[in-house]
Amino acid sequence: MNNFNKLLRTYDSRVLYLNKTGCPWRYLPKDFPHYCTVSYYHHKWVDHQIIEKINAEIHPKLRVELGRNEQPSAGIIDSQTVKGTPESALESGLDGGKLIQGRKRSIVVDTMGDLIIARVYAAHIYDGHAAYFVLSALFLMMNTIQKIWADGA
Secondary structure, three states, X not given: OHHHHHHHHHHHHHHHHXXXXXXXXXXXXOOOOOHXXXXXXXXXXXXXXXXXXXXXXXXXHHHHHOOOOOOOOEEEEEEEEEEOOHHXXXXXXXXXXXOEEEEEEEEEEEOOOOEEEEEEEEOOOOHHHHHHHHHHHHHHHOOOOOEEEOOOO
16 A cells, blocks of 8 residues: 555656646656656546546545535536647637647536536636536536535636
């Protein structure tokens, strides 16, 4: 289990690092394992939906531990545009409102701020259209959500 915890911490660090910098794999800090190793496990976990499975197991238990219902009844949806990297060039677009060439990520969180679902797509897709696909995926995952808050878009 020790190797798994180390790998999970490495993966978490990688996600946070990419979230902040948007950098390519080759530019990982020196204290990370070789970028090929990190990339291999990232793609393997994505392909086998390991991250979603971990989230699906932990999320209900955390809610119960905090005195909430196991499944949320409300959520909050929002999106963010991020600049693209050379690796994301095929699936990028121009967000005309923010004048950013890149991708958008839409997330739905529960009222505690815990992630329920996330989707990434080209930045040129209007938030209202993307919300349809994000919410469709959300309702396939769970049917307890009765209210969703969103910003003006």
